[in-house]
Amino acid sequence: DPHNHLRFFNKVTSTFRHPEVPNTTVKLLLFPFSLEVEARIWLDKEPPRSILTWEDLVSKFINQFFPPSKTTYLRNEITNFLQKSNETFNEAWERFKDLLRQCPHHGFSELHQLDTFYNVLNPNDQDALDSAAGGNFLDKIPRECLSIIESKSKVRYSRSRVTDVRTNANANLSSSQSNSFDLQQIAVALEDKLDIRMNRFEKS
The missing domain is CATH 1.10.1200 (Non-ribosomal Peptide Synthetase Peptidyl Carrier Protein; Chain A)
Known part of the structure; x- marks a missing residue:
């Protein structure tokens, strides 16, 4: 990517x-x-x-x-997004965000994204968002809508994943430390390359 x-x-x-x-x-x-x-x-x-x-x-x-063909494909995936029958609110939201991340130049406004996501949710999830908004969810400004969605998503996610989080805590910490170390190694290697190139440039 x-x-x-x-x-x-x-x-x-x-x-x-x-x-x-x-x-x-x-x-x-x-x-x-x-x-x-x-x-x-x-x-x-x-x-x-x-x-x-x-x-x-x-x-x-x-x-x-x-290529443009991939952009077109992902834009269509975003436009035609649907919540699956067995998909939780959090799972649907994460999948929708993944599509947006895969195509950061999609060109859809925040309001358009929120409208697309809200209108494909099952009635229970739509009602939950309306309740959290104190009325019609889409009447809120985009920033407030995103805050409501993220809050609802985190609550659902924390309830369903608490056991897995405890089980994988040590593994995630180890992975994070490893990624940080890899990043440091890459930074050092690239900085060495830069020093070499700058020295050549100064001598030329």
């Missing part, structure tokens, strides 16, 4: 600071080192001077690995 890759890359490089060197230039220098085989081959084949800015690179990268 190019969007996840860019989010992770931005997180790693956001801590890099070099005097008189814009962060976008740092990203432009380091991005090739973050790519794996297929993506690196694609970048190497780009015509000379076809990528001059970080914005150019981001646009080309997304268009290459997130």
Whole structure:
């Protein structure tokens, strides 16, 4: 997923600071080192001077690995979203948010997203949202609607998952520590690459 890759890359490089060197230039220098085989081959084949800015690179990268056809597919999935017959409120909300995250450039307003989600819920879940809103749920402003949904989702989720959370607490902590360590290793490796490139640039 190019969007996840860019989010992770931005997180790693956001801590890099070099005097008189814009962060976008740092990203432009380091991005090739973050790519794996297929993506690196694609970048190497780009015509000379076809990528001059970080914005150019981001646009080309997304268009290459997130083609318009995929955007169209995910937009249709969002528009035609349905709560499954055996799906809890929390499960439906998480699945809907996953679709939105997979296509961050979907173009739907918050109001449109909330309207879509509310209108596909079963009557009990719609009534619960209306009750929490003190009337028609969709009469609230989007920020209040999201707060109500998240609150309801967390309550349902905590009741159904308390046993699993206790069972997996140690495993999750270990995984979190491991991910943090991996991030530190990647940051150090990329910063070394940046130092090498900056030294070459200064000598040229």
